[in-house]
Amino acid sequence: MRIFVTGATGFLGSRLVPLLQDHELLCLSRDPQKRSPIRQGGMLVGDLAQPESWRAQIERFAPQWCVHLAWEGLPDYSLSRCRANLDASLNLIEAVVNAGATRIVVAGSCWEYGDASGAVQEDAEGQDRGTFAATKHALRTVLHSFAHDRRIEYRWGRIFFAYGPSQRPGSLIPQCRAAYSAGRQPEIRHPELMHDFVYVDDVARGMLAITEADIASGVFNLGSGTPTTVGQVVNRVASYYGVPPPFGSTGSEAGFWADTTKTTAATGWRATTSLDDGITQTLQACNGGR
16 A cells, blocks of 8 residues: 655654554655655655645555554643644544544544543543644544545554654653662652553554454553553663662552553454553663663
8 A cells, every 4th residue: 555654754753664664655744854765755844833845645556554653742731732633633534534544543542532431432421631632533523524534444553652763852761760870860740640651562563463454443542451650660760870769659540541442353453562661662762782
């Protein structure tokens, strides 16, 4: 298939693109320094917010599918930034469908579930989502109606707390690594918070699965299905560096995690990387394999 991919050189995209190499790819990136070899297809340097930088090449490429991962400006969750991403995403979806795409796959967020508790299924209604998650939810709602009107397929991969090599420095594990490497303790305000941490390679395989499978349009959870507190993650990073775990108790407040029953039944996918292995692989990548 001919697939147009946004966010191809980002945290998730850099892991997913190699898995798509059996397809012909055209990948969009703002940064020409991040170009990587693509066996079938090429790299398009452009800004998602500036359609004139990519629309003509998309029309020439005539994609059959689109995988939309990009969300520019993170960790800026301001209304202005979210609105800009929403507008850019809607422009993209319209452009690729007009160019011939019949399947749209988008990276969503577990924050769309808002103030949830326990294992969450895809039909759960989120409350108190916040601006970023509300914007993602708005995009999915428009995409759902647009896909119905234009008779195309869509898959919305609702990604939980992805971690791994090349994650943003401000994320939990990179913060802990920086602190312990400098001989100090990381500043952790809420070790009791519970999340669903899922290794980025598992997420990439999940996105591949919902992209390629012949399944009905809809939302698909991509998480480990295992609740873990922030304190437990910090303790495991501390152990990697030979430092006593800072949290003697990792009792949790209410949190939520993925129910992946639907995704597994539809595609056979499930996360397979344990938290211990994922943290080790992440830190080894940061430390040059050590």
